Amino acid sequence: MDIIEADVVIVGGGPAGCTCALYTSRADLKTVILDKNPSVGALAITHQIANYPGVSSEMSGDALLSLMRDQAVEYGTDYRRAQVFGVDVNGEWKTVYTPEGTFKARSLVLASGAMGRPASFKGEADFLGKGVSYCATCDGAFYRGREVAVVGFNKEAIEEGQVLTKFASTVHWITSNDPKEDDLHAQDLIAHPNVKHWSKTRLMKINGNDSGVNMIQVKSRSSESQEDVAVDGVFVYMSGSKPITDFLGDQIALREDGGVVVDDFMATSCEGVWAIGDIRNTPFKQAVVAASDGCIAAMAIDRFLNSRKSIRVDWVHS
Ligand SMILES: Cc1cc2nc3c(=O)[nH]c(=O)nc-3n(C[C@H](O)[C@H](O)[C@H](O)COP(=O)(O)OP(=O)(O)OC[C@H]3O[C@@H](n4cnc5c(N)ncnc54)[C@H](O)[C@@H]3O)c2cc1C
Incomplete structure (x- = not known):
């Protein structure tokens, strides 16, 4: 597989990542944004943004995020859909x-948010x-001809479910x-x-043995009892509010609340x-704060x- 070199690689294409890219691109630094999914970050799911200075309430x-992304790309940022x-x-x-x-770069920017x-x-x-994964694009091919479950109802779950239909014999889609x-x-x-939809159903438990996942237990709202479903993989797409740092291992210092420590x-x-x-997990999670962080880092x-x-x-400008 190709190795792509850049001056700056940014993980995450939210307001923090796009603003940083805008500034580094304008400074003539070869900049790549790697973004898992432009529709699932905190700004992307915000219905209406009434408090970002200078934009219509x-x-x-x-829409605001698209503008930010387009502006960075216009200045030379290489924006790519890819989950780190x-x-x-x-x-x-x-x-x-x-x-x-x-991707290799002399500077790496962590901007994956707190979803x-x-x-x-x-x-x-x-x-x-x-057997449990959060990335069908990364792991889907391991499940060729096998049964898997997708849990969740957001855009990411739907897109990743589509990816899994290319590999799995059956995709059990579980939505509450x-x-x-x-x-x-x-x-x-x-x-x-290839898809079996389990509507109004909750995942209760993931079971397995030393070889990995082999079964899940689900419970439908209309039923008193739980049902066993034999699967080899479970792909979970539920949103929360914790900094996304799982791809870092223990290489970067984090605070007790999970936020990345910065100066x-x-x-x-x-x-x-x-x-x-938002990956810093400050109490001030706002688009304008994320953009400001991006400018400072750049x-x-x-x-x-x-x-x-x-x-x-x-x-x-001279
Ligand atoms: C429901 C809701 C409403 C809000 N309303 C407002 C508001 O009205 N005004 C306001 O100012 N702020 C609002 N906020 C807060 C604001 O949206 C966030 O503070 C801001 O979006 C944080 O920007 P970010 O770039 O750090 O993270 P995000 O916007 O979350 O972007 C992170 C990006 O990183 C990507 N990513 C994650 N993991 C990976 C990975 N492993 N590899 C590659 N990419 C990855 C995601 O796909 C996403 O595109 C709201 C937040 C929420 C949840």
Whole structure:
């Protein structure tokens, strides 16, 4: 698989990542954004954003985010859909692993937000990596011809369910509510011949043995008893509010509340790695704060990569 080199690799294409990319691209730094899914971050799911300075109070978060992304791309940012599943921050060049390729850069920016959640279903933590996954694009091919479950009802669950239909013999889609009839993506997934939809049903437990997952227990709202479903994989897509840092291992210092520790320049405990936006888990989770973090990190990165003594402002246009 290809190795792509850049000056700056940014994990996450929310307001923090896009703002950082806008500034680093304008500073002539080769910048790549790796974004798992542009529709599932905190800003993307915000119905109406009435408090971002200078934009109409009618604007949706998704529309504002598209503007930010387009502006960064216009200045040269290479925006790619890819879920980061691991990084190696040792040494001068940081390595970032995705199913779509490996990326190397001298500066790495963590901007994956705080829409993560701790493992909460019974058995989820025990079988993580042994049948439980959060990334069909990464792991789907392991389940060719086998039965899997997809749990969740958001856009990510629907898109990842579609990915799994290419590999699995049956995709059991478990949703606690019924998708609306005008939700065409959800209806498309339900209509797929490989998909069995378990409507108004909850996942109760994930079971398995030393070889991994082999069964889930589900309970329908209309039934008193639980039902066993034989599956080899369970893909969980439930939103929460925990910083998304699972791809970091223990390479970067985190606070007790899960937020990444940074200094005034958004630099983390590892030289060459910055963290911006909700991943810091500050009490002020706002789009404008995330954008501000992105700007600060970008200017610090420009200074770091060009060995400048001071920060170069972005508004001196000659
Ligand atoms: C329901 C809701 C309403 C809100 N309303 C407002 C409001 O009205 N005004 C306001 O200012 N703020 C609002 N906020 C807060 C604001 O949206 C966030 O503070 C802001 O979006 C944080 O930006 P971010 O870039 O850090 O993270 P996010 O916007 O969450 O973006 C993170 C990005 O990282 C990607 N990502 C995650 N994991 C990976 C991975 N492993 N690999 C690659 N990419 C990854 C995600 O797909 C996403 O695109 C709201 C938040 C929520 C949840």
